[in-house]
Amino acid sequence: MSTSAAGGPTRAVVVDDSRFMRTLIRTLLEDADVEVVADASNGKEAISVVDEHRPDVVTMDIEMPEMNGLDAVEGIMDECPTPVLMLSAHAEEDADVTFEALDRGAVDFVTKPGGEVTSEMPRVKRELVEKIQSAAAVDLSATQRRTRPPKAESEPQTTPESSASATTSTALPQEGSTLVVGASTGGPNVVERVLAGLPADAGLRVLVVQHMPKGFTKRFAARLDGRCDYDVREAEDGERIGPGQIRVAPGGSHLLVTADRAGRLKLELSDDDPLHGVKPAIDLTMASAAEVVDAPLAGVLLTGMGRDGVEGMTRISRAGGHTVAQDEETSAIFGMPKRAIEAGCVDVIAPDGRITEETLRGITT
Missing domain, CATH: 3.40.50.180 (Methylesterase CheB, C-terminal domain)
Structure with a gap:
């Protein structure tokens, strides 16, 4: 069972413009005892939903209408800092966009299922649940401290x-x-x-x-x-x-x-x-x-x-x-x-x- 820092089940928000993908991710997470408290179909909606529900972690698609995943990550980090796990396609050209998402504050990423979805499910479920657990455990204050010069008193x-x-x-x-x-x-x-x-x-x-x-x-x-x-x-x-x-x-x-x-x-x-x-x-x-x-x-x-x-x-x-x-x-x-x-x-x-x-x-x- 995936648990939050407070001891209850890990609470997640799922963001994807595909209804099918949102349903699929929700099913995989809930099957692993991750509580999906809400979902969103674009980045703008995601910021509002995350601010309202204050989840432990967010799964974020990259390409979406109205506001893409990159801008949504930035907005979430500005308004209601929450660990964000990017869902990236396998295509090599998506790698650079994924790294940009990490630069903007996302904590990790996992690849979406490609080709035959059914055959990909065991891998996707295993990786997604593991990454959700890791992302939910991230100390965002530590990642923010890394952007500043090391303090003089912070001796090794x-x-x-x-x-x-x-x-x-x-x-x-x-x-x-x-x-x-x-x-x-x-x-x-x-x-x-x-x-x-x-x-x-x-x-x-x-x-x-x-x-x-x-x-x-x-x-x-x-x-x-x-x-x-x-x-x-x-x-x-x-x-x-x-x-x-x-x-x-x-x-x-x-x-x-x-x-x-x-x-x-x-x-x-x-x-x-x-x-x-x-x-x-x-x-x-x-x-x-x-x-x-x-x-x-x-x-x-x-x-x-x-x-x-x-x-x-x-x-x-x-x-x-x-x-x-x-x-x-x-x-x-x-x-x-x-x-x-x-x-x-x-x-x-x-x-x-x-x-x-x-x-x-x-x-x-």
Whole structure:
């Protein structure tokens, strides 16, 4: 059963211009004990309905008459801030619009059923319910705090071991240093901010695992490529990753790190079953990197629900790597970072605006 923060059933508003889709989504949610308190057929109506019913979460279509989903998200965030889950089509051209919705305040997205609706139902229901639960748990005040410069008093928390070994942030990482970043709900904008802060002359090899469906990670990589100083692309099976390159795990595949005969890092894509219900899984990428990387290694775990990344951060820590987790104040969902911290495998806990600095500090010479 899906429950709200107040302890009752999760309360949702469904927004879509298609009567069929509204009915379908309502049926799927109510079957999972999510209470659909109202629906709306366009963005303008959605703002009014959300203001009236004050739900825990909103599912929002993108293309609608009178007012589209993007403007509706903005209106909701201005008038009655509520977690919004976007419903996006599979088409690649819709990915950019979906990311714009995230920029405007939406917390996550799920893909609509495509082709034969009946055959898609098990996937759609599973993903929709999981995403609804995650979205309803989002701390919107944390996402709003991320838009402001980090406060001077918001110092990173360190363990005695990490504080004793801290170096200045102006030093450059050792040659061959590798960084693995993992994120889930609320993560795309934080990942962007962390990567944008990496100086080009640091020459890191960076792997990003963001829980995201197939078809969206390629556009996510292109988006990151335009906003940081590194070469960013979606990872390809068998390719080698070198200094100054960032590779994003493709949606629908696990990303593993191996080493070739010359000791260079090689990437492999795996079609194994989902781990923790996700594919790609942060744990698998981090654990494989911890096994083969013999240069300085760092792991960063950002906002998200669940425990993916905990085992991976543990492996990196045991291998002598540096680990950084996002703090509770700036995490949309303090789930994965909290569990990693509780597992004792995190060296530094930092607000999103300090994560890049603290990561570099841990792998500098």
